Amino acid sequence: MNKVAIFVDVQNVYYTVRQTFGKNFDYNKFWLQATNGREVVKAVAYAIERGDQKQREFQNILRGIGFEVKLKPFIQRSDGSAKGDWDVGITIDAMEWADRADVTILVSGDGDFDLLARKIRDERGKRVEVYGVAELTAKSLVNAATEYFPIDKPLLLR
Secondary structure (H helix, E strand, O other), rough: OEEEEEEEEEEHHHHHHHHEEEOOOOOHHHHHHHHHHHEEEEEEEEEEEEHHHHHHHHHHHHHHOEEEEEEEEEEOOOOOEEEEEOHHHHHHHHHHHHHHHHHEEOOOOOOHHHHHHHHHHHHHEEEEEEEHHHOOHHHHHHHHEEEEEOOHHEEOOO
């Protein structure tokens, strides 16, 4: 049985799915597809903490599915812009777990992860599967993956 480590960029998935489909990502369907016949050694969903009840409920759903939820505070800058990404945290965790899993799954369309995917694939000799919205996933990330799975209707909430 293959061992799998899953790393989900919650903000990226939320915004790309909403922008493209006007719907939400179905984490239960994703989990069933990604883990079918595999042993999960690590599964982390990285999100931004805004402190509202609906978001806490969503985080509890993720925990119920099997994800560890890591939160970073939402930072509003004085110029009105916002900060809150997990790129470095996801990268550190994925590298830490790469040798403990046969497959690393990245759920994000962010091209910043192409270097991470290449390193795990080429230097560690591991499979890297990427899930992202086709229209909004960086081609460099698709090319760096061992296999790419587009997020589309079967992985959306109805």
